[in-house]
Structure formats: C-alpha cells, structure tokens
Amino acid sequence: MKHLPSLVAILLLIALIASCSSNPYSKTNRVYKKQAKEYGKQLSKFPIEHSEKEATLNFGEYEVGTTNFNLRKPNYVVIHHTAQDSVAQTLKTFTLVRTQVSSHYVIGDNGEIYQMLNDYYRAWHGGSGQWGNNTDLNSSSIGIELDNNGSEVFSEAQIQSLMQLLKVLKEKYNIPAANFIGHSDIAPTRKVDPNRNFPWKQLAEEGYGLWYDDIPFVSVEDTLVTEKEIVKEVPILEEPTVENDSIFEVKEQKVVSPLDVSPEIALKIIGYDTSNMDAAIRAFKLHFIQTEVNANLTDSDLKILNNLYKKYLK
Structure with missing residues (x-):
C-alpha cells in the first residue's frame, strides 16, 4: 500500500501524456488559453487603468461602472480560400506565431469544421481592406477559411458545412444578408479569394x-431610343411628288446606358473601394459574374451592376 501514491502519480503521468499525444495542438491550445486568460484579466479590471495621456483628462470624483453592457458582436462574415495544399498545412500556419495570420474557422474539403478562435475575439484574417466606410474588417467580422488551393472546385461536403455554419452565425449575431462577403471584395488590389468556383x-x-x-438579354438595337426630333424641309423638285414635296421627321437616336448611375457610384454603394477602379471591377466580376474576370464592364455586366446596387440601397 505504501507504493500507492507513486502508482497513482505514474498513472496520472501516463494519462497526461496520452491526452497530449491524442491532440497534436495541445501545446498551442495551452498558449491560447493563457492568452485568453490574460485578456480576461484586462477586461475585468475596474476601476479602469488609464495611460499617462488619459490620466490628464478631467475625470469625475467617483469611479462609476454601468450595469448595462455585454460583449461586442461580429457584424460581417468574410470568406476565404486557404491557397494551401491541405487542412493540416493551414492549421499549422495559424498556430505559428511568426505567420501573424489566423481565422475563426477552417473548413476542410471533407466538411470538417475547426473553430480556432472565439467569435468575440479579433482574428487576423482580413488584413488591410475596406468595405463601405469600414476600414477595419478584422474588428467587426468572423473569418472563415475554406481548404482550397485557389483553383479547385469546392466540394459539396465543404459547402454544406459552410452553409450550416453560416446559418448558426447569422441567427446568433443577427448578421445582415448583405454582410456575407469575400476576401477579394474587401481587398480587391491584393486578394482573389474565394476563387471563381465559389457558389x-x-x-x-x-x-x-x-x-x-434574372435579367433577360436585350440587344443593343433594342436600347436605341429617340432623344429629340429634327424637322427638315426637302427642296421641291420640278415635278414634285408626294414623297419628295413634303416635310418629314428625322429622329436622332442615342444608346441609353443600362446603368442608372456611373459604375464608380454603383460599386461604392455595394461596398467596394473604388480608389482603384480596375481592381474594384475585377473583384465585382469575380463575385457576381465569375467568367471573363477582367476590368471591362460589358452591357450585360452593367445590367447586373444596376440591379445589384439598387438591392444594396434598400
């Protein structure tokens, strides 16, 4: 019986080793928990500690904490493709400090979902980008990475898992439909994900x-309309006839643009940063056209853009 404590210690050590070996990310999970604990300490401090610059402000006599508050909630979802060869490679990338990149969720080609960060924490997935007037999408969004090398078709299992996850996030945080966007939408000069195969x-x-x-195709000829009418007299010949001794109308015609506003305004209303119009057009076409992804807007593209910007106005 005197050896029982030693036996218990050995069994506990074996159990600890077994638990660690079963999860290859046990070490980084401990780092996560430690960092989250430190943030928790900072958030729970009251009275609130102020910097030297803030201490010069004329604060009131008492520290007064409100009883009405909760956590900030995400209002956007930004979808990415990993541009890597496997889920394992992406998970490793997001657990190495030197990479300085992360995401809330990673979804494998087989549909498996890995949650890597609490939804309320700020992941480093968006980088420098803009959507509408929002220039810090990392602070207001959830990042979702899809295992895809950048040119593959997304698997049915992966998309179904994504849809289930989006349903949970939309209901949990009341995220507007218009706020589900892609990385290329917010960073058109740098990113092209998710690729043109994304549904x-x-x-x-x-x-x-x-x-x-659905927009029916209309030929260019059908878009011709009368802008104004010009009346012209035809000189009377020696033997006038009904045809040449008359006044007739010549209608000047003009092609009407399928877009009610300029492309720049329409793209801005949707949310695109138009400081680089070529990049904004390419990002728009990558998301909504997905064929001939270039900086040219065809007649059909303009009709689609016209239909969309009106939806984003609502």
Whole structure:
C-alpha cells in the first residue's frame, strides 16, 4: 500500500501524456488559453487603468461602472480560400506565431469544421481592406477559411458545412444578408479569394449575401431610343411628288446606358473601394459574374451592376 501514491502519480503521468499525444495542438491550445486568460484579466479590471495621456483628462470624483453592457458582436462574415495544399498545412500556419495570420474557422474539403478562435475575439484574417466606410474588417467580422488551393472546385461536403455554419452565425449575431462577403471584395488590389468556383448564388438563395435577379438579354438595337426630333424641309423638285414635296421627321437616336448611375457610384454603394477602379471591377466580376474576370464592364455586366446596387440601397 505504501507504493500507492507513486502508482497513482505514474498513472496520472501516463494519462497526461496520452491526452497530449491524442491532440497534436495541445501545446498551442495551452498558449491560447493563457492568452485568453490574460485578456480576461484586462477586461475585468475596474476601476479602469488609464495611460499617462488619459490620466490628464478631467475625470469625475467617483469611479462609476454601468450595469448595462455585454460583449461586442461580429457584424460581417468574410470568406476565404486557404491557397494551401491541405487542412493540416493551414492549421499549422495559424498556430505559428511568426505567420501573424489566423481565422475563426477552417473548413476542410471533407466538411470538417475547426473553430480556432472565439467569435468575440479579433482574428487576423482580413488584413488591410475596406468595405463601405469600414476600414477595419478584422474588428467587426468572423473569418472563415475554406481548404482550397485557389483553383479547385469546392466540394459539396465543404459547402454544406459552410452553409450550416453560416446559418448558426447569422441567427446568433443577427448578421445582415448583405454582410456575407469575400476576401477579394474587401481587398480587391491584393486578394482573389474565394476563387471563381465559389457558389455565391447558392449562398445568396439561403440568405448569405445578395444576388441579382434574372435579367433577360436585350440587344443593343433594342436600347436605341429617340432623344429629340429634327424637322427638315426637302427642296421641291420640278415635278414634285408626294414623297419628295413634303416635310418629314428625322429622329436622332442615342444608346441609353443600362446603368442608372456611373459604375464608380454603383460599386461604392455595394461596398467596394473604388480608389482603384480596375481592381474594384475585377473583384465585382469575380463575385457576381465569375467568367471573363477582367476590368471591362460589358452591357450585360452593367445590367447586373444596376440591379445589384439598387438591392444594396434598400
């Protein structure tokens, strides 16, 4: 019996080793918990500690803490592709300090979901970017990375898991449909993810993003309309006839643009940063056209843009 404590200690050590070996990320999980604990301490401090510069402010006599508050909530979801070869490679990338990148969720090609960060924490997934007037998407968004090398078709299992996750996030945080966007939308000069194979229309049909209505094709000739009428007299010949001895109307015609406003204004209303118009157009076409992703807006593209910007106005 005197050896029982030693036996218990050995069993506990074996159990600890077994638990660590079963999860290859046990070490980084401990780092996560330690860092989260430190942030928790900072948030719970009251009276609030002020910097030297803040201490010069004329604060009141008493420290007064309100009883009405909660955590800030995310208001956007930004979807990425990993541009790597496997989930394992991405998980390793997001657990190395030197990479300085992270995401809230990673979804494998087989549909498995890895949550890497509490939704209320700020992940480093968006980098420098802008959507509307928001220039710090990391502070207001949830980042979701899809295992995809950048050119692959997304698997059905992966998209189904994504849809289930989006349903939970939308209901939990009341995220507007228009606020489900891609990395290329917020960083058009730097990013092209998720790639042109991503099923944005399918997501929009479930309420995760907006999509345009079916627009019937109209030929250029059908868009010609009368701008004004010019009356012209034809000189009377020696033997006038009904045809040449008359006054007739010549209609001056003008092609009407399919877009009610300029492309720049329409793209801005949707949310794109138009400081680089070529990049903004390419990002728009990557998301909504997904063919011929270039900086040219065709007649059909303009019709789609016109339909969409009106939806984003609502």
